[in-house]
Amino acid sequence: MAALLEMRGIVRLFGDVRANDGIDLFVHSGEILGLLGENGSGKSTLMKLLYGMLPPDAGDIRFDGAQLKGHTPFDAISAGIAMIHQHFMLIEAMTVTENILLGWPGAGQILRQKHMAAHIRDMSQRFGLDLDPDAKISSLSLGRRQRVEILKAILRDAKLLILDEPTSNLAPSEVRELLDIMRRLKSEGKGIVFISHKLPEVLDVCDRVVVLRAGKLAGAAAVADVSRNDLAEMMVGRTVPMPQVEAGDQARGPQQLSVRGLKAAGLEAITFDVRAGEILGLAGVDGNGQLELAESLAGLRSIADGSVLICGQDATTTSVAERVRLGLAYLPADRSHTALVKSMTVLDNLMLRDTMRPPYGSAALLTPAAGRAEAKVLMAEYDVRAPGPESVVGRLSGGNQQKVVIARELARKPQVVVAHQATWGLDPGATRFVLDQMIALRREGAAILYISSELEEILSISDRIAVMAGGSFAGIVPNRNVDLRQIGLWMSGRAA
Amino acid sequence: MSDASNSLSPPAPLARLRLSLGRLGLGGNILIALLLSIASAALLIALAGKNPLDGFLAILAGAFGDTHQIGVALNRTTPYLLSGIGVAICFRAGIINLGAEGQIALGGAGAAAAALLVQTAPPIVAIVVTLAGGAIAGAAWSGVATILHLGRRVHEVLATLLLNFVALLLVQQLLAGPLGQFGAGFLQSPLMPRTAWLPKLAGLDAHIGIGIAVVAALAASFLIWRTPFGFALRVAGSSRLATTYAGFSLQKLTWGAMLLAGALAGLAGGVEVIGIHRRLIEGFSLGFGFKAVTVALLGALEPMAIVPAALFIGFLETGSLAMQRQIGVPSALVTVIEGLTMVYVLVAMAGRRT
Numbered sequence: 035m036a037a038l039l040e041m042r043g044i045v046r047l048f049g050d051v052r053a054n055d056g057i058d059l060f061v062h063s064g065e066i067l068g069l070l071g072e073n074g075s076g077k078s079t080l081m082k083l084l085y086g087m088l089p090p091d092a093g094d095i096r097f098d099g100a101q102l103k104g105h106t107p108f109d110a111i112s113a114g115i116a117m118i119h120q121h122f123m124l125i126e127a128m129t130v131t132e133n134i135l136l137g138w139p140g141a142g143q144i145l146r147q148k149h150m151a152a153h154i155r156d157m158s159q160r161f162g163l164d165l166d167p168d169a170k171i172s173s174l175s176l177g178r179r180q181r182v183e184i185l186k187a188i189l190r191d192a193k194l195l196i197l198d199e200p201t202s203n204l205a206p207s208e209v210r211e212l213l214d215i216m217r218r219l220k221s222e223g224k225g226i227v228f229i230s231h232k233l234p235e236v237l238d239v240c241d242r243v244v245v246l247r248a249g250k251l252a253g254a255a256a257v258a259d260v261s262r263n264d265l266a267e268m269m270v271g272r273t274v275p276m277p278q279v280e281a282g283d284q285a286r287g288p289q290q291l292s293v294r295g296l297k298a299a300g301l302e303a304i305t306f307d308v309r310a311g312e313i314l315g316l317a318g319v320d321g322n323g324q325l326e327l328a329e330s331l332a333g334l335r336s337i338a339d340g341s342v343l344i345c346g347q348d349a350t351t352t353s354v355a356e357r358v359r360l361g362l363a364y365l366p367a368d369r370s371h372t373a374l375v376k377s378m379t380v381l382d383n384l385m386l387r388d389t390m391r392p393p394y395g396s397a398a399l400l401t402p403a404a405g406r407a408e409a410k411v412l413m414a415e416y417d418v419r420a421p422g423p424e425s426v427v428g429r430l431s432g433g434n435q436q437k438v439v440i441a442r443e444l445a446r447k448p449q450v451v452v453a454h455q456a457t458w459g460l461d462p463g464a465t466r467f468v469l470d471q472m473i474a475l476r477r478e479g480a481a482i483l484y485i486s487s488e489l490e491e492i493l494s495i496s497d498r499i500a501v502m503a504g505g506s507f508a509g510i511v512p513n514r515n516v517d518l519r520q521i522g523l524w525m526s527g528r529a530a
Numbered sequence: 531m532s533d534a535s536n537s538l539s540p541p542a543p544l545a546r547l548r549l550s551l552g553r554l555g556l557g558g559n560i561l562i563a564l565l566l567s568i569a570s571a572a573l574l575i576a577l578a579g580k581n582p583l584d585g586f587l588a589i590l591a592g593a594f595g596d597t598h599q600i601g602v603a604l605n606r607t608t609p610y611l612l613s614g615i616g617v618a619i620c621f622r623a624g625i626i627n628l629g630a631e632g633q634i635a636l637g638g639a640g641a642a643a644a645a646l647l648v649q650t651a652p653p654i655v656a657i658v659v660t661l662a663g664g665a666i667a668g669a670a671w672s673g674v675a676t677i678l679h680l681g682r683r684v685h686e687v688l689a690t691l692l693l694n695f696v697a698l699l700l701v702q703q704l705l706a707g708p709l710g711q712f713g714a715g716f717l718q719s720p721l722m723p724r725t726a727w728l729p730k731l732a733g734l735d736a737h738i739g740i741g742i743a744v745v746a747a748l749a750a751s752f753l754i755w756r757t758p759f760g761f762a763l764r765v766a767g768s769s770r771l772a773t774t775y776a777g778f779s780l781q782k783l784t785w786g787a788m789l790l791a792g793a794l795a796g797l798a799g800g801v802e803v804i805g806i807h808r809r810l811i812e813g814f815s816l817g818f819g820f821k822a823v824t825v826a827l828l829g830a831l832e833p834m835a836i837v838p839a840a841l842f843i844g845f846l847e848t849g850s851l852a853m854q855r856q857i858g859v860p861s862a863l864v865t866v867i868e869g870l871t872m873v874y875v876l877v878a879m880a881g882r883r884t
């Protein structure tokens with residue numbers, strides 16, 4: 035059977051960077067292809083070339099028997115290719131039906147909303163999407179919004195769906211449902227390209243994997259024949275086991291972060307301490323108050339009641355800048371708008387919260403030369419792959435953007451760290467690096483609140499584990515012979 | 531404006547200029563834009579029944595013909611440049627300040643008041659006091675807009691724009707009252723004391739205002755690229771969330787940018803009053819505030835690039851007015867040519883803004 039998609043000898047350069055360097059890729063109908071690779075290996079670029087968002091420098095794309103050349107995303111859509119973007123292109127104030135009708139020639143010249151709504155309900159049932167056609171987008175969870183995009187693709191008769199890191203900001207249950215939806219699509223004969231750094235998902239849902247390294251093909255395999263370690267080795271050239279911190283394996287210092295009866299919008303009274311040299315892992319389904327807690331600690335949200343002590347000082351009402359001075363580092367989960375200014379350079383972003391401190395500057399002046407030197411050091415240390423400190427951050431690969439955030443916050447040698455989804459979009463090697471950094475900071479006596487929906491990471495580095503549900507802590511236990519069932523119950527919000 | 535121009539640039543002003551121009555694609559596209567505007571101007575002049583070539587020669591002669599004309603053009607450039615820099619500082623921070631028009635007018639009034647108060651002061655002191663008066667008045671007026679914006683959440687476009695009308699009426703009122711010349715039959719102030727007149731540049735009919743403006747551009751460029759405050763402004767212009775996360779206060783930034791812009795616009799008004807008319811005249815700065823926005827955008831919000839942008843508009847206007855006198859095309863034509871040029875250049879720049 036001829037492949038649905040055949041890409042041959044694809045080359046794309048960005049200046050000196052060979053983002054895609056002669057890649058061959060094919061996908062069949064009714065097949066889920068996992069596209070893997072380290073951060074910056076060229077996965078997103080390859081998909082953007084396919085979708086017509088960027089022109090290739092060389093290479094040949096055949097889709098469904100016809101050649102695609104000089105095409106735009108519009109052409110790609112009409113040919114039957116759909117790309118589900120990380121940031122959904124939906125209009126929040128409109129309903130599901132309206133969003134699906136939007137910009138769809140196939141819907142006809144006259145808007146028949148009722149008819150369409152019925153059709154949407156049918157299709158959504160058929161693929162297990164569980165969408166209400168009349169729901170406003172703003173009322174939907176991220177997972178649901180993603181399904182609207184998927185439904186859009188289905189209704190437009192897409193034959194191939196591209197999912198670029200679709201699971202990174204979904205709750206575990208939503209991930210499971212998404213994988214089910216993908217299987218259903220596959221059984222209906224769609225081809226799917228699935229990009230993810232989470233190997234268990236890949237092994238779970240894909241038929242075949244292709245691994246990129248530095249813009250070239252580094253390997254391909256049928257999923258049935260490989261293990262997780264094999265995949266990691268294909269990606270980064272070595273196996274990457276999780277580190278393991280033993281709870282209580284080092285003496286802990288004084289309480290560096292003390293939260294007493296903290297109340298804010300979306301948070302019920304929360305009390306906990308993190309001591310110097312301790313990692314408190316905060317597990318839980320994202321959206322249960324983690325963001326509210328993290329932002330209240332960082333000073334980005336006003337606190338209604340209770341108190342926050344950072345390094346023994348009352349910081350309940352102090353400004354963001356003052357908290358940084360007290361020794362607080364904050365890695366926000368929202369990379370695109372909060373943690374980074376995408377239109378500015380790597381150097382600008384590295385100094386974002388430290389412009390008035392050496393080496394970046396003083397209260398009155400910036401010192402670009404010293405800042406640039408520091409940026410080079412940090413880029414090497416944290417393996418930020420970009421041409422130089424002057425590269426615009428928005429042009430970096432997703433994982434490398436995250437490394438900029440990590441470098442900035444951890445290089446300050448913080449006393450207290452609040453990390454929210456710190457490994458979001460990182461490949462296994464980089465994830466391991468971040469976990470190691472957290473452990474190193476812990477050894478040096480930092481107090482770390484590590485918020486993640488990746489239970490595996492939490493279990494691997496925490497001294498104690500807390501679980502958040504419904505805006506408060508469902509429980510805190512030491513990380514020793516943890517009862518996973520108990521954690522699961524806490525997560526689902528059921529008292530046990 | 532262009533996001534890409536918000537990043538840290540090399541230090542030398544010239545390199546900075548080249549970089550900002552290059553980033554915006556002004557190397558190639560702007561030439562096309564200028565050619566297009568020349569072609570449109572030719573068409574318009576021909577439609578008015580005149581020979582386009584004569585028209586262009588008249589523009590050139592009017593702009594560069596002799597030192598007097600060059601001086602006139604430089605004087606025309608000065609207020610656009612000064613207030614354009616202020617507009618750029620605000621726009622960089624994402625604050626759409628359209629209040630230069632009113633701030634310039636009140637700046638003129640403030641300068642006139644200050645000059646009349648220090649009748650007996652020695653020249654340098656008188657000039658400094660006068661210009662300071664202008665800057666303070668301009669800043670005070672932008673401060674009013676800022677209070678409305680931050681305190682009462684009035685959108686800054688609305689606050690700044692509407693206060694322009696109030697400012698113009700206020701100046702009228704001042705001229706009808708305390709600042710007016712009794713029995714002039716025209717809304718104008720008495721002549722400024724000679725000590726407060728802005729000296730001329732050696733060998734030219736231009737006053738030293740253009741020098742002040744270029745120094746202001748250098749200072750603004752330094753501010754934007756080399757100080758934490760400027761950095762914060764650029765961050766604020768790109769992402770409000772990141773600004774708060776970075777620990778910058780949006781309130782303080784808004785105050786800073788607005789007061790600076792107001793002061794620069796007020797300075798422009800002051801320079802105009804003591805440099806050209808030597809008195810405050812009703813409507814002396816009509817339309818200047820909107821030219822300020824024009825040159826700020828033409829200069830891609832980069833102070834060093836606003837210098838040539840303001841010069842371009844200043845010389846174009848001076849030349850066009852001369853053409854209007856010489857070959858007798860309607861004066862509206864000048865405005866149309868200027869407007870078209872602006873549109874073409876902005877389109878050329880927008881094309882590269884991805």
Ligand SMILES: Nc1ncnc2c1ncn2[C@@H]1O[C@H](COP(=O)(O)OP(=O)(O)OP(=O)(O)O)[C@@H](O)[C@H]1O
Binds near residue numbers: 071073077419430431
């Ligand atoms: N618009 C661009 N301009 C310059 N360089 C770019 C651009 N887009 C991508 N690159 C570079 O191309 C390389 C591949 O990037 P790409 O985004 O394809 O990586 P990726 O495999 O998707 O990585 P990640 O897992 O981190 O998302 C990187 O080195 C990146 O810096």
Ligand SMILES: [Mg+2]
Binds near residue numbers: 078079198431432433
């Ligand atoms: Mg990517």
